[in-house]
Amino acid sequence: MRSNEPFSLDWIGVDNPWTGVGVDLVALQTIVCDIFHVPRAQCGPPVVLNPMEEEDDDEGYARVYAFQLPSRSVVARLVAPVKPMFKTEAEVAAMDFVRSKTALPVPEIYSYCSDARNPVGVEWIIMEHMPGMMMDDALPTLQPAHLRRLAHDLVDLHDQLSKLRADGCGSIYHSTGDFGPSTFASKRCSRSLRWNLPPKELLRSMNNLCAHRLDDGYRLGPLNDINLLQFKLAVPPPAQTMPVSTSEDYVKLLAFNGSPTTRSDDDPPASEMCVELFLHVQNLYPNSPFLGPSVDAEKFFFSHGDLHGANILVDPKSGAVTGLIDWEAAAFRPLWACMAGVGWFREDRQRFLTSDVDPENFEDDVSGDAELRALFRTELHNRNPDLFACFLGGVELRGILNGACDLPRPAGSPDIFLSRYLRLGFWNEARRGPFPCDMNAWRRRRYQLDVVERERQQALKAAQNGKI
Missing domain, CATH: 3.90.1200.10 (Aminoglycoside phosphotransferase (APH), C-terminal lobe)
Structure with a gap:
């Protein structure tokens, strides 16, 4: 899609990645209760942890909620559909990796789902609420x-x-051979527990693009740098962000x-x-x-x-x-x-x-x-x-x-x-x-593009005026 703003010819992303996304918070609360074997009456309602500021023009990459349970507070991170599956899988693997290799205070993940085709309507991670x-x-x-x-x-x-x-x-991923469904366990483990098994075609895609083996069951795969996740530009697919x-x-x-x-x-x-x-x-x-x-x-x-x-x-x-x-x-x-x-x-x-x-x-x-x-x-x-x-x-x-x-x-x-x-x-x-x-050549090229853009804007206005 093209914007009417000047110099927007490669702005083919979206203003807000949550546009058109439906989130079922009731389903999310049900999943939290199931994971921790808690009756719904003992699970508090979702409390927003990252409210939007008035000046924000988008919601970013995640919506974050807290649920109060009888023995703990847990956090549910709902993931915007930017680089589906790969970004969530890499985030989970990164947290597991750092928790297992260092003494840094990284949240424990209780369960996660990297396939948006679930009752909540988006990918999600349920984790420890850090103080x-x-x-x-x-x-x-x-x-x-x-x-x-x-x-x-x-x-x-x-x-x-x-x-x-x-x-x-590149980003880090769990070896695809470990991608099996699991149930909740309270002990700290090196491999976070998956809520369900993604479709086979998604697993095959991950297996093909995460072929660079690392130690301890991890692999190197497509990079999820913030600069490659700018949803206002085209977000390049995993195949175009391979390890270097x-x-x-x-x-x-x-x-x-x-x-x-x-x-x-x-x-x-x-x-x-x-x-x-x-x-x-x-x-x-x-x-x-x-x-x-x-x-x-x-x-x-x-x-x-x-x-x-x-x-x-x-x-x-x-x-x-x-x-x-x-x-x-x-x-x-x-x-x-x-x-x-x-x-x-x-x-x-x-x-x-x-x-x-x-x-x-x-x-x-x-x-x-x-x-x-x-x-x-x-x-x-x-x-x-x-x-x-x-x-x-x-x-x-x-x-x-x-x-x-x-x-x-x-x-x-x-x-x-x-x-x-x-x-x-x-x-x-x-x-x-x-x-x-060669700054002179660069300035000449920039001037030429300025001219092209002005002509495009004038043609656009003329077309709009002709319809009125």
């Missing part, structure tokens, strides 16, 4: 000692995840929205220019095993993929991290791409150009902020020097990648990013030599 407040909400209430505890816990989070490695870049083996291929996969690309030929060529710039910057680190162009075996690290202050739960009385939620974008990635800090401790927006926003250079720091940031950096270096090197050294690579993955105009601004990158002096020609991209 704590969202980190963003808790930060203003934390005392200095609590903030220091939080800094240490966040370093520990990154350190534990960085020890989980693979020889490819180099940072270059990872960047191209994200920038071009799949392989082969799902972006329109009429999309302004800023993404291609950003990829070219990325490769030139990467070549400035020929001897770095993390920032340079060479990727050795086992150099892909497991990461959450959407780690921000709303997906980290914190004890407001101590600053301790109590829960890590929303693992739908988890995957093995290059370490430079994973190690951006998190929430308040994410320094990229302070030190580097973010889309069309200039670096803030810590200008909004108040008393104690600099010391807390120094504590985080020092602890990170002491715990894991590789993480520290990617945290500081990877900021430019991450910034260029974000520019490459931005939506087209008018919502996105990859073209503005490129212009500001050059004008603000991020490419130091005295030290790096001539700028590697």
